[in-house]
Amino acid sequence: MxxxxxxxxxxxxxxxxxxxxxxxxxxxxxxxxxxxxxxxGRLKAEHGLPPSDPAREAQQIARLEGLARQADLDPEFARKFLAFIISEVIRHHERHQSSGAHAGAATQDQTQET
Amino acid sequence: MxxxxxxxxxxxxxxxxxxxxxxxxxxxxxxxxxxxxxxxGRLKAEHGLPPSDPAREAQQIARLEGLARQADLDPEFARKFLAFIISEVIRHHERHQSSGAHAGAATQDQTQET
Structure with a gap:
C-alpha cells in the first residue's frame, strides 16, 4: 500500500x-x-378535525424544496424523501387500523397528515 | 368551535x-x-480502492436497526430508509457518470458505497 x-x-x-x-x-x-x-393522527380522530389538508402538504413540499436548495441537496430528492415519509406514515396508520377494533374510516383518512 | x-x-x-x-x-x-x-466516491475512483464493501453495508444495516430500536422507530423502516438512501446515491453516481466523459466502470462501481 x-x-x-x-x-x-x-x-x-x-x-x-x-x-x-x-x-x-x-x-x-x-x-x-x-x-x-x-x-x-390521534388528535384528528378524537376531535373530528379535517383528516386531509392538501394546502398543508403543498406548503410542506415547497418548503422542503427551498430547504434542499439552501442545503445544496437535489430538490427532486427532497420531494421523493417527503413521498417516502408519507408512505411510511400511511403504513403506520394502516397497521393501527387493522389492529384496532374501532379505528374505522377516521383513522384511514388521517393518512393524509404527514 | x-x-x-x-x-x-x-x-x-x-x-x-x-x-x-x-x-x-x-x-x-x-x-x-x-x-x-x-x-x-471520488476517493475510491482516484485511489483504486475496492468499490464495493458488502461487510460495511451489512454493518450499516445492523447498526441502523439497533439505533431504530433504541429510538422506538420501526427497525423495518430503518432498513427501508437505508435502501432509499442507497438508491439515491446510485442515482447521483449514474448522473455523474452520464455527464462525465471518462467516468466509466469505476464510477459505476462506486454506487455500492452508501
Missing part, C-alpha cells in the same frame, strides 16, 4: 465515521417526527 | 411546527451525508 493509498484509506474511514454519526441523527430525528405524526 | 376543538387545533399547530423543524434537520443532515458519500 503506497502512502497515498494509506492516506486515502484513512480519509475513507473518517468519511464513514461521519456517515455513521449522521445516520444516528437521521434515525432519531425520524423517530421524533413519527411521534408527532402519530399524535396528530 | 368548542373549547376542546380550539385546544386540539392549537395542539395540531404545535405538532406541525415541530414537524417542520424536524424536516429542516432531516434535509440538512441528508445534504451533509451526501457530501460525504460523494467524497467517498
Amino acid at each position: 503506497t502512502d497515498a493509498t494509506a492516506r486515502a484509506a484513512a480519509l475513507l474511514r473518517e468519511h464513514r465515521e461521519s456517515i455513521d454519526r449522521l445516520d444516528a441523527i437521521l434515525v432519531y430525528t425520524l423517530a421524533e417526527r413519527f411521534k408527532h405524526t402519530q399524535a396528530v | 368548542t373549547d376542546a376543538t380550539a385546544r386540539a387545533a392549537a395542539l395540531l399547530r404545535e405538532h406541525r411546527e415541530s414537524i417542520d423543524r424536524l424536516d429542516a434537520i432531516l434535509v440538512y443532515t441528508l445534504a451533509e451525508r451526501f457530501k460525504h458519500t460523494q467524497a467517498v
Whole structure:
C-alpha cells in the first residue's frame, strides 16, 4: 500500500465515521417526527378535525424544496424523501387500523397528515 | 368551535411546527451525508480502492436497526430508509457518470458505497 493509498484509506474511514454519526441523527430525528405524526393522527380522530389538508402538504413540499436548495441537496430528492415519509406514515396508520377494533374510516383518512 | 376543538387545533399547530423543524434537520443532515458519500466516491475512483464493501453495508444495516430500536422507530423502516438512501446515491453516481466523459466502470462501481 503506497502512502497515498494509506492516506486515502484513512480519509475513507473518517468519511464513514461521519456517515455513521449522521445516520444516528437521521434515525432519531425520524423517530421524533413519527411521534408527532402519530399524535396528530390521534388528535384528528378524537376531535373530528379535517383528516386531509392538501394546502398543508403543498406548503410542506415547497418548503422542503427551498430547504434542499439552501442545503445544496437535489430538490427532486427532497420531494421523493417527503413521498417516502408519507408512505411510511400511511403504513403506520394502516397497521393501527387493522389492529384496532374501532379505528374505522377516521383513522384511514388521517393518512393524509404527514 | 368548542373549547376542546380550539385546544386540539392549537395542539395540531404545535405538532406541525415541530414537524417542520424536524424536516429542516432531516434535509440538512441528508445534504451533509451526501457530501460525504460523494467524497467517498471520488476517493475510491482516484485511489483504486475496492468499490464495493458488502461487510460495511451489512454493518450499516445492523447498526441502523439497533439505533431504530433504541429510538422506538420501526427497525423495518430503518432498513427501508437505508435502501432509499442507497438508491439515491446510485442515482447521483449514474448522473455523474452520464455527464462525465471518462467516468466509466469505476464510477459505476462506486454506487455500492452508501
